Amino acid sequence: MPSKFLYKGAELYYYPLKELSERGYRIDELPYSIKILIENVYRNLDGNKITEDDLEAIANWRVGKEFAFMPTRVLMQDYTGVPLLVDLAAMRNKVMEIGKDPRIINPVIPADLVIDHxxxxxxxxxxxxxxxxMKxxxxxxxxxxxxxxxxxxxxxxxxxVPPGKGIVHQVNLEYLSTVVTKSEVxxxxxAYPEVIIGTDSHTTMINGLGIxxxxxGGLEAEAVLLGEPYYMNVPEVIGVKLTGEIQEGVTPTDVVxxxxxxxxxxxxxNKFVEFFGPSLSLLSVPDRATIANMxxxxGATAAYFPIDDETVNYLILTNRDGDLxxxxxxxxxxxxxxNKKIRYTDVVEIDLSKIEPSLAGPKNPDERVLLREIKKKMIKENKKKGKYIEDNxxxxAAITSCTNTSNPTVMLGAGILAKKAVELGLRTQPYVKTSxxxxxxxxxxxxxxxxxxPYLEALGFHIVGFGCTTCIGNAGPLPKHIEEDIKNNNIEAYGVISGNRNFEGRINPLLKGTFLASPILVVAYAIAGRIDIDFYNEPIGYDPNGNPVYLRDIWPSLKEIRTYMNIALNPELFKKKANIFEGNELWNSLKIPQGDVYTWDxxxxxxxxxxxxxxxxKEEELKDxxxxxxxxxxxxKITTDHISPAGPITPDxxxxxxxxxxGxxxxNTYGARRGNHEVMLRGGFFNPKLKNLLVDKEGGYTKHFPDNKIMSVYEAAMQYKSEGVPLVIVAGKQYGSGSSRDWAAKVTKLLGVKAVLAExxxxxxxxxxxxxxxIPIExxxxxxxxxxxxxxxxIYGIKDLKPRKELSIEFIxxxxxxxxxxxxxxIDNNAELTYVKEGGILNYVLRKFLEYEKKS
Incomplete structure (x- = not known):
């Protein structure tokens, strides 16, 4: 039963966790993140969707056991949000088609969509x-x-949230989130804690704010929006103990x-990570958000920072209710x-004082390279030279993405470095596309x-938009003469971005690779113009009088950054920009169709x-x-970018x-056309960097059997479909890493793939x-x-499938x-088994709505 407390003279109710202790649950020493899930299950306990079994599983922290809970809000961006809303609109069409009220299809819980991609x-x-x-x-x-x-x-x-207001995760951090929310129960x-699920994998950024x-997947989010619980297995929680202090010259990007x-x-x-320890208080909320974002x-499901004084202060600084x-x-x-002892599955200790400046790349975010070793890693004996550029x-160079642009430390640092560089007469290299x-x-x-x-602009870092841009693959083309130089001379050129993803083919297909770095280093590399520079011993450039300038000469100190910090975290700035739902003239002048059912063109x-x-x-029958x-x-490491590209659609x-x-x-891009299944079907696996080992060339090609003809993946899949041949995909480790992209699964289904076999x-x-x-099969x-x-x-054993069943597989x-x-x-739990038996979660949810409508 709820209890009440007085807040600013008004009565508020809450579901006290102490009552569970009185009922025999030992929750006192559980991780903070698990306690938040316990509160959610306890508050939503109804004996139907959320049962005593769910409460027992999470309150006793029975790792691996299935339980259900009810997220409080769904967060979307437009690339993943458009297909989700297209599905809801299509559901309304189907409901109307069979003579029911289409308005029964509606989000049951609050949802926010930020147009940023x-x-x-x-x-x-x-x-x-x-x-x-913008135009x-x-x-x-x-x-x-x-x-x-x-x-x-x-x-x-x-x-x-209309276009031009920012990146979904930063908007969520700065405006949308409340940490503790209120509604009628x-x-x-x-009052109760927010628990958010999002259709973008970096939704975890909000963990830095104690949420x-x-x-x-967009498909799971769709089910939750329509009132279904979210099902998962009780996670392990790895405690990360933070000790030591970040050293001079080291940025939050280096830490992450x-x-x-x-x-x-x-x-x-598949595990939660929870941060604690004596150095937790040394990290600001933007620092924590930078870490949680990644x-x-x-690979963690969540990277949780518990609520503390930093959380409350940040809410107040950003014009929100920290007192509640x-x-x-x-x-x-x-x-x-x-001083409270918390039980964790395991503990990892990180000494912040031992962290050095670094980059990550050129293909994956976890390929860290120390800044002092980058030249040794990238050096080439015989560089190919073009008309304008040479190898390396x-x-x-792009300052981009929610990971870093949300953090004033590195953004101010980039500005200070730019100021010092300009004052010494340095400029960026003319062949670098800066943004x-x-x-x-x-x-x-x-x-x-x-x-x-103005100093960033003097180096070419003008603001190009308030959105994901380069990080999501929307870097736009390189200058034409640079593109031709790369193509004609096979130049190995690189990008340096402050993003969180650098998978092959994502940023620009002409790049040999891309490195992730702090915004400060992005500006530095734009000035240097090459990746194989030893910043510790080589000058970044020369002033107009021929004097060498080193990176250390222009690097911002922590003291210099702090002098600007009170300006960056000023509540008045947040008040000034508070109306984030107000669109510009372009948005407000859009003519839209009317009615509860969408008029498809x-x-x-x-x-x-x-x-x-x-x-x-019609229900599908499970068959071997x-x-x-x-x-x-x-x-x-086949990523969702390989499976369903987000970047430019090439003419051929x-x-x-x-x-x-x-005609x-x-x-445009695959990401922008995710509301059109015909485009996405043809884009399946057509990433220019995909390496299908059935053929000798990169890209979206495969071999059709038994005639051994090489053709596009789309053409082969359609031919197999006409022949009535089911398909499987065989892959290695970490299949499907990357963004939470529902189209990577949707296109797999549309291509006729019945199972994916991976390590x-x-x-x-x-x-x-x-x-x-x-069916995913390990x-x-x-x-x-x-x-x-x-x-x-x-593949035998599917017709009587059970969660995590051992199957027998023959390769003939x-x-x-x-x-x-x-x-x-x-298939990890019974809810997932139900989805597979029903032919997918979308049909399952729609059938439930129609059954409910029939009963009522």
Whole structure:
């Protein structure tokens, strides 16, 4: 039963965790993150969706046992949010088609969508870049934006933040989140902790503010929005004890790259990470958010920082109610206590004083390289030279992404370095494409207030937009003469960005690789113009009088950064920009269709009625997979970028050819066209850097068997479909790492793939596959099994599938010999088994709505 407390003279109710202790649950020493889940289950206990079994599983911290809870809010960005809302709109169509009220399809819990992924860096290095990029963004995406604006009016519980207001995770950190929220529960105004799920893997950034939140597949988020609980297995919690102080010259970016490398090696996949220790108080909320943001890169489900004084102070500084958070969290004993002993699954100790400046790359975020060793790693004896650049040139330098632009320490640091560099007469190299896309207009405000913005602009770092830009793959083209130089002379050129993702082919397909670095180092590399520089011993450049200037001469000290910090965290700035739901003239002038059911335009190449609900009345029967072919044979670390690219659509790709046949000249990106299943189907696995081991060339190609013809993955899949041949994919470790991209699972399903066989799966993509009815199966290393890719595949045991069941798998070679092995069906709990049996989570949820409507 709820209890009440007085807050500022008014009665508020809450569900006291102490009552559970009185009922015999030993929760006092449990991790803070687990306590927040316990409160959620306790408050939502109804004997139907949330049961005593769920409470017993989480309150006793029974690791591995399935339980259900109810998230308090769903967070979306437009790349993942558009397909989710397209699905909801399609559900309304289906409900109307069968004679029911389409308005039964509505978000049950609050949802926020921030439009941040669509802006591209077409214009850079000028004062007009921001306005021109915004206009171009609306020209490209008008159909999508009209749909989103319709959705905002048609659905309850949906708020949309228009373009130009910032990156979803920074907007969530600075404005949307409350930490402790209030709403009516069983007739009482009740306070409780926020628990957020998001359709972007970096939703974990909010863990830095004391909010439990993480990324899930868009499909799971869809079910939660429509009132379904979120099902998961009780996680292990790894405690990360922080000691020592960050040294002079080391940035929060260096800290997060160190933690990413360390925890990836520790294998925290599917686990919670919770930070504690004597140095926790030394990290500001933006520092914590920087670390928490990168949780997907080290594999953790969440990277939680408990509520403490820093949390409360940040809320007050950003014009929110910190007092309620302090009072409630102390009442519930979820306010951090350094002296309290907490039980963790395991503890990792990190001494912050031992961390050095570093970068990560050139292909993965966990490939950390010490700054002092980068030259040794990248040096080449015989550099190929072009007309404008040579091997190891840095041709792209971007201050981008929520990870770092949310942190005033590194943004102010970049401004200070720029100021010192300009004052000494340094400039960036003419062949470097420079850009700055802050995660929030607040960053622009404090850079103006401090007088640092003009110095960044003097080095070409003009603001190009308030969105993800380069980090999501929207870097835009390189200057034409640089592109031609790279192509004509096979130059190995690099990018340096302050982002959180640098997977192959993501940033720009012409780059040999991309390094992640702090915004301060991004500016430094733009000045140096090459990746193979020893900043410790070589000058970054020369002043107009020929005197060498070293990085240490212009590097910002912590003391210098602190002198500007009070300007950056000024509540007045946040008040000034408080109305984040107010659109600009371009947004406000959009003409939108009216009505509860969306009017689909058959000519639209952005928003199309998806095929998921064509036969919702028919249930699929689980069958063993017999006489299947291997569509792709893949190695380790295949990312969702490989499976479903986010970057530019090339004219000669299957998606490009399809669009050109329709008369489209502005092909745009795969990310922008996620509301059109025809484009996404043709884009499946068509990443220019994909290495399918069935063929000798990179890109989205495969071999059709038994005729051995090489063709695009799309063409092969369609031919197999016409032949009635089921398909499987065989891969190595960490299959599906990267963004929480539902289309990576949707396209797998549309291509006719029944199962993915891999050594291991990344958390979100595994659950997305399940949500689409595709079975993830863990097998031993296919290379040691002797698989070549031309085998016929039989998988037995699916027709009577159970969670984590051992399956029998046969690979039959052309001469009839068999390779027989075992695999574990990664259907991890009964809820997931239900989704697979129902043919996917979308049909399951729609059937439940229709059944409820029939009963009522």
């Amino acid at each position: 669509s802006v591209q860096v077409d214009y850079f290095g000028t004062i007009y870049s921001l306005d021109f990029n 171009k963004e609306f020209e490209r995406n008008i159909e999508r934006y009209q749909f989103l604006k319709w959705a905002q009016g048609a659905f309850r519980n949906l708020r949309i 069983r007739g009482f105004l009740t 439990l939140g993480w990324g899930v 790259l160190y933690i990413t490398e360390l925890l990836r090696k520790k294998n925290v996949v 949780a997907p890169e080290y 958070v302090r009072e409630y969290s102390k009442l519930q004993e979820i306010f951090y206590d350094l 040139a840095v041709v792209l 700055m896309a802050p995660g929030s207009p607040i960053v622009a405000e404090y850079l103006k207030e401090t007088g640092l913005l 058959e000519k639209s190449t952005y928003i199309r009625l998806p095929p998921w609900f064509s036969e919702v009345e 997979i017999i006489n299947a072919r291997i569509l792709l044979l893949l190695g380790d 790709s299957p998606a490009g050819l399809y669009l050109r046949q329709l 489209v000249t502005e092909l 291991s799966f990344e958390r979100i993509h595994r659950s997305n596959l399940v949500a689409m009815g595709v 097998i031993s290393d296919w290379r040691t099994l002797g698989i070549k890719g031309d085998e016929i595949v039989n 070679k052309a001469d009839g010999t068999k390779i027989v092995t075992k695999g574990i069906a990664r």
